[in-house]
Amino acid sequence: MDESPEMRLLFHRLNNQLGIILAHAELLEAKATDPTNRARAAQVVSSTLEAMGTAKEIRRQTGAAAAPEPN
Numbered sequence: 197m198d199e200s201p202e203m204r205l206l207f208h209r210l211n212n213q214l215g216i217i218l219a220h221a222e223l224l225e226a227k228a229t230d231p232t233n234r235a236r237a238a239q240v241v242s243s244t245l246e247a248m249g250t251a252k253e254i255r256r257q258t259g260a261a262a263a264p265e266p267n
Contacts, residue, residue, distance in 0.1 A: 199259050207255050211248065218244040 199207075221244060225237035 199255070203255075203258070207251065210251050214244055214248050214251065218248070 218241060221237050221240035225234055225241060228234035228237055
C-alpha cells in the first residue's frame with residue numbers, strides 16, 4: 197500500500213523546512229569570518245543533512261511496513 201496523501205504532505209513539508217535550514221546554514225558557513233562561527237555553521241549543515249537522511253529512512257521504513265507481504 198502506498199503512503200497516505202497526508203503522510204506524503206508531511207514529509208514534503210519536513211523536507212522543505214530542512215532544506216531552508218540547510219541553505220541558511222551553508223550561507224552562514226560561507227560568510228563566516230572566524231573559525232568558531234564557521235565551525236558552528238558547519239555543525240548545523242552536518243546535523244541538517246543527518247536529519248534529512250533520518251526523515252528519508254523513516255519514510256522508507258514506514259512505507260515498507262505498510263506494504264503487503266508477497267504471497
